[in-house]
Amino acid sequence: DTGVSQDPRHKITKRGQNVTFRCDPISEHNRLYWYRQTLGQGPEFLTYFQNEAQLEKSRLLSDRFSAERPKGSFSTLEIQRTEQGDSAMYLCASRPLGSNTEAFFGQGTRLTVV
């Protein structure tokens, strides 16, 4: 499978716990993105990596959120001290460099905070 993969697909956690999600992009894609999607809404941009450098973070990304992309390959998104409002689908996407290219999305990780 040469697509974008995310793990886990589903995560249920208790409020206050930490969670970490993983994204494996398409290997030749330099650019990697995290988005968050709540029910009935479109995806909202969270953060962007070009290779291993995190070049942009949304104001939605509070200090409880941290993302990494060591070695410019897979990426992790960690949420500390989860809150019920963090419940959402977290989507990862990758794109090659250059303008006018499509994004390839993973299947997402659905987080439920109880």
Next chain:
Amino acid sequence: SQQGEEDPQALSIQEGENATMNCSYKTSINNLQWYRQNSGRGLVHLILIRSNEREKHSGRLRVTLDTSKKSSSLLITASRAADTASYFCATDSSSNTGKLIFGQGTTLQVKP
């Protein structure tokens, strides 16, 4: 924050009919893209139209772009039950990041 709005929010049609969805956006763009999402799944890219293009076709899909009105439309012709999904427009702005800003989406139901 969402870039723009999509209209209608929900659309229900019979198989064989055409479906038209509209998208408006606010800032200048490099391109506009349409994506499809089946319930609870990731997004699948459908079509990309560049800012200097006015119309593009792909199979049963036809996309138009009017940069003077900052709007786009997606037409699905001869719809099938399998087209039932949510459809999102996304703008790729003139920045260098390539981040996409999505609309709220149109939920399409095609009845067999």
